[in-house]
Amino acid sequence: MTAAILSIGTELTRGEITNTNESWLSSELTAMGFQVSEMAIVDDHPGRIGDALQRLAHQHDVVVATGGLGPTTDDLTTAAVAAVLGVALVRHAPSLEAIRRRFEAAGRTMSPSNEKQADFPLGADVLPNPVGTAPGFSVPIANCRAFFLPGVPREMKRIFADHIAPAIGKLAPRLTFQIRLKTFGMPESRVGEKLAGVEERFAGVTLGYRAHFPEIEVKVHAASSSLAEARALADHAAAEVRSRLADVIYGEGDDTFAEAMGRALVSRGYRLAVAESCTGGLVGHLITREPASEYFVADAVTYANSAKTRLLGVSEDVLRGHGAVSAEVAAAMAEGVRRVCGVEIGAGVTGIAGPSGATPNKPVGLVYWAVNHPGGTVVRERTFLGDRQQIQMLAAFNVLALVRDVCLGKVS
Amino acid sequence: MTAAILSIGTELTRGEITNTNESWLSSELTAMGFQVSEMAIVDDHPGRIGDALQRLAHQHDVVVATGGLGPTTDDLTTAAVAAVLGVALVRHAPSLEAIRRRFEAAGRTMSPSNEKQADFPLGADVLPNPVGTAPGFSVPIANCRAFFLPGVPREMKRIFADHIAPAIGKLAPRLTFQIRLKTFGMPESRVGEKLAGVEERFAGVTLGYRAHFPEIEVKVHAASSSLAEARALADHAAAEVRSRLADVIYGEGDDTFAEAMGRALVSRGYRLAVAESCTGGLVGHLITREPASEYFVADAVTYANSAKTRLLGVSEDVLRGHGAVSAEVAAAMAEGVRRVCGVEIGAGVTGIAGPSGATPNKPVGLVYWAVNHPGGTVVRERTFLGDRQQIQMLAAFNVLALVRDVCLGKVS
Numbered sequence: 001m002t003a004a005i006l007s008i009g010t011e012l013t014r015g016e017i018t019n020t021n022e023s024w025l026s027s028e029l030t031a032m033g034f035q036v037s038e039m040a041i042v043d044d045h046p047g048r049i050g051d052a053l054q055r056l057a058h059q060h061d062v063v064v065a066t067g068g069l070g071p072t073t074d075d076l077t078t079a080a081v082a083a084v085l086g087v088a089l090v091r092h093a094p095s096l097e098a099i100r101r102r103f104e105a106a107g108r109t110m111s112p113s114n115e116k117q118a119d120f121p122l123g124a125d126v127l128p129n130p131v132g133t134a135p136g137f138s139v140p141i142a143n144c145r146a147f148f149l150p151g152v153p154r155e156m157k158r159i160f161a162d163h164i165a166p167a168i169g170k171l172a173p174r175l176t177f178q179i180r181l182k183t184f185g186m187p188e189s190r191v192g193e194k195l196a197g198v199e200e201r202f203a204g205v206t207l208g209y210r211a212h213f214p215e216i217e218v219k220v221h222a223a224s225s226s227l228a229e230a231r232a233l234a235d236h237a238a239a240e241v242r243s244r245l246a247d248v249i250y251g252e253g254d255d256t257f258a259e260a261m262g263r264a265l266v267s268r269g270y271r272l273a274v275a276e277s278c279t280g281g282l283v284g285h286l287i288t289r290e291p292a293s294e295y296f297v298a299d300a301v302t303y304a305n306s307a308k309t310r311l312l313g314v315s316e317d318v319l320r321g322h323g324a325v326s327a328e329v330a331a332a333m334a335e336g337v338r339r340v341c342g343v344e345i346g347a348g349v350t351g352i353a354g355p356s357g358a359t360p361n362k363p364v365g366l367v368y369w370a371v372n373h374p375g376g377t378v379v380r381e382r383t384f385l386g387d388r389q390q391i392q393m394l395a396a397f398n399v400l401a402l403v404r405d406v407c408l409g410k411v412s
Numbered sequence: 413m414t415a416a417i418l419s420i421g422t423e424l425t426r427g428e429i430t431n432t433n434e435s436w437l438s439s440e441l442t443a444m445g446f447q448v449s450e451m452a453i454v455d456d457h458p459g460r461i462g463d464a465l466q467r468l469a470h471q472h473d474v475v476v477a478t479g480g481l482g483p484t485t486d487d488l489t490t491a492a493v494a495a496v497l498g499v500a501l502v503r504h505a506p507s508l509e510a511i512r513r514r515f516e517a518a519g520r521t522m523s524p525s526n527e528k529q530a531d532f533p534l535g536a537d538v539l540p541n542p543v544g545t546a547p548g549f550s551v552p553i554a555n556c557r558a559f560f561l562p563g564v565p566r567e568m569k570r571i572f573a574d575h576i577a578p579a580i581g582k583l584a585p586r587l588t589f590q591i592r593l594k595t596f597g598m599p600e601s602r603v604g605e606k607l608a609g610v611e612e613r614f615a616g617v618t619l620g621y622r623a624h625f626p627e628i629e630v631k632v633h634a635a636s637s638s639l640a641e642a643r644a645l646a647d648h649a650a651a652e653v654r655s656r657l658a659d660v661i662y663g664e665g666d667d668t669f670a671e672a673m674g675r676a677l678v679s680r681g682y683r684l685a686v687a688e689s690c691t692g693g694l695v696g697h698l699i700t701r702e703p704a705s706e707y708f709v710a711d712a713v714t715y716a717n718s719a720k721t722r723l724l725g726v727s728e729d730v731l732r733g734h735g736a737v738s739a740e741v742a743a744a745m746a747e748g749v750r751r752v753c754g755v756e757i758g759a760g761v762t763g764i765a766g767p768s769g770a771t772p773n774k775p776v777g778l779v780y781w782a783v784n785h786p787g788g789t790v791v792r793e794r795t796f797l798g799d800r801q802q803i804q805m806l807a808a809f810n811v812l813a814l815v816r817d818v819c820l821g822k823v824s
Contacts, residue, residue, distance in 0.1 A: 013449055014439065014442045015434075015441075015448070016435075016621075016622045016631065017435065017622055017623075018430065018435045019434065020430055023428075023431065026425055026427035027426065027427025027428070028427070029427075030425075036427070036455075038425065038453065038454050039452070040450070040452050041450065042449065043448075043450075045449065048449055048450065208428045210423075210429055211429070274713075276696075280701075280708075281688075281694065281698075281699070282693065282697045283693065284692050284693025284696070284715075285697045287693070288694075288713075288765075289692075289801060289804075290800075291800075292715070293716065296692075297715060297718065298713055298716060298722075299713035299715070300712055300713070301686075301711035303700065303704070303705065303708050303709060303711070304683075304705065310710075310752055310753060310754070311712065341719055341722060341723070342718070342722070355703070388702075392700075
């Protein structure tokens with residue numbers, strides 16, 4: 001079974017927004033067992049929408065299209081589909097009523113332009129939208145089932161889950177299973193080298209890599225003659241991947257690296273306080289994107305030297321003698337924030353994120369970080385390559401990694 | 413002149429990565445005066461690469477393709493292009509030498525698999541890649557000029573700028589000019605209503621909206637019979653947009669909201685210190701994504717109540733009496749961080765980012781923020797809707813907005 005994705009909208013062909021619907025849908029369809037070999041994007045032009053739709057519908061079993069279902073004059077998808085089918089548009093009374101109620105619930109009056117969102121090609125199946133005004137719909141074109149969804153990601157995902165996945169789930173044999181392993185600390189090329197030969201050893205397994213800077217996700221994708229066999233195959237191959245990558249795998253699925261660090265802290269009964277300079281709050285931000293009050297107490301972003309002294313008690317002599325970017329200051333920040341906050345683990349980071357600030361001896365990218373713990377202090381130094389935001393991100397992840405390693409007893 | 417974009421890679425059709433090359437290229441080509449009405453994505457399959465290429469080349473003046481130029485066995489773009497043209501692949505000695513030197517400079521030995529990156533269809537123009545191993549190339553197909561670039565964004569952008577933009581710049585009449593206005597503080601639907609009629613009033617002007625949560629960018633795009641006229645038209649329309657949106661426009665082009673706040677602080681000679689709770693470091697992170705040492709001194713992320721007391725001197729009585737999420741604590745945090753850091757402006761923010769933490773009187777999304785300045789203290793309260801990360805982002809932007817408003821004398 002093959003599926004294609006059609007994205008519709010001049011904001012896409014003009015590059016005004018990045019098309020995240022496309023990768024979300026192709027990932028879902030692939031996981032359901034469809035082969036997605038082609039995706040297309042066209043602007044809001046009835047002829048081009050119709051041409052693309054005809055072409056994809058004649059080559060694939062399923063087409064999922066997004067966009068162009070809004071109330072404005074440049075939303076032309078529904079009319080283009082009716083033209084392809086050679087049928088009229090008809091108003092769907094229950095949808096009109098649902099749209100009207102949606103506006104009333106928000107204390108607003110429905111504009112006449114929204115009425116067209118209740119028009120569908122004659123014979124279409126309407127797919128209700130519980131989270132927005134634009135319903136989706138579905139029609140057959142030749143031997144293909146074509147689905148049309150609004151372009152707003154939240155609405156698109158909801159209608160896909162409510163109506164499309166159940167409708168097409170039975171079309172594709174679910175003979176695949178996927179395990180996502182999250183890694184940090186090894187470049188993608190090295191991860192690939194370490195995993196050379198895994199696909200050959202496990203017939204039916206393919207490995208995929210998704211880089212989400214600075215992490216690499218390894219997808220272990222298994223296909224077999226039944227879902228149970230695919231699952232067992234994926235489990236076996238994932239065990240092999242785990243043994244080859246060992247330390248750099250920190251979690252699975254939607255795990256974040258900060259959560260992995262948090263689990264390590266909680267397992268020891270430790271609380272954490274952080275002191276940041278060049279990363280400017282990024283370490284705290286990564287930690288608090290998910291709830292963290294069980295272990296996270298405070299983060300002192302001491303950007304100016306005066307703040308390092310006032311908030312953390314870093315001595316002016318140390319700052320003058322070694323410079324703010326030094327192993328000594330990273331250690332003093334970690335020690336200071338631990339003492340001031342009265343916690344078990346203190347982490348400090350200082351460096352030169354750039355683009356300016358380099359000196360003859362200290363290049364852009366030079367970063368020192370330290371963890372102060374009940375058994376002592378660990379300090380690390382690296383010169384990271386990249387732009388300001390990449391250097392900040394690499395530094396922040398390495399701080400989290402060192403805290404985790406200390407808690408796991410890997411360094412002391 | 414029309415242009416199409418072809419993205420090649422199974423990692424795209426399987427949804428393993430989001431296609432950012434596509435929107436970058438379409439935005440560049442649109443700005444150069446090309447009409448981009450169609451984009452296509454195919455997997456690493458020679459037949460499908462060839463079919464898509466033939467189709468696009470016969471319908472457009474320029475095709476820009478990315479991906480499939482790597483060293484591995486699933487990189488098949490070059491061979492597919494040679495098959496479309498009916499020509500052989502030939503090895504390009506200068507490219508082979510450049511790849512070899514690149515490996516040597518990195519202290520590594522070139523693998524035999526990299527040799528194929530120096531193979532090109534007979535007659536192709538080679539486009540050197542100074543930042544990676546895969547050169548690009550260009551060939552004519554029918555009346556179309558087709559360009560092939562590596563999929564790595566940094567390498568793709570560099571070769572586009574060095575070779576493609578100069579080569580095709582003269583093909584498209586540059587008769588358009590675009591001004592990007594950055595806004596924060598008004599929902600997209602309201603921005604659209606405020607700007608109703610602008611396109612009708614200025615013939616040749618189209619308005620585009622790009623939402624980058626929580627900001628909205630308004631693109632004023634003007635087309636005329638000369639670049640100078642397009643520019644004048646864009647200037648006139650932008651002036652109208654500015655007068656209608658007034659306060660919510662904070663900058664142009666690549667300006668960030670934190671930079672706009674920074675300019676307001678610097679214009680008054682003020683330095684800033686921040687105290688965060690529910691935003692967990694996000695305010696500091698937004699400020700320090702760009703260099704900020706001219707005005708930014710420190711950010712105390714006092715996540716636990718004990719840290720609010722220890723680092724900022726917020727009294728335990730106030731915390732007990734009003735709760736950590738209260739106007740009083742926001743004001744005490746702003747006052748405390750200003751005093752501890754010895755600066756002119758202190759900002760504080762406390763709230764419930766969720767998903768847990770709500771009480772009968774304090775829902776998820778309730779946030780208080782305050783600015784303490786030489787003339788007194790301003791406190792604000794709002795209940796933001798959204799998930800944890802949206803609430804954090806809205807709260808952080810509102811903190812920046814209040815600091816800016818105080819510096820500009822809009823509130824006191």
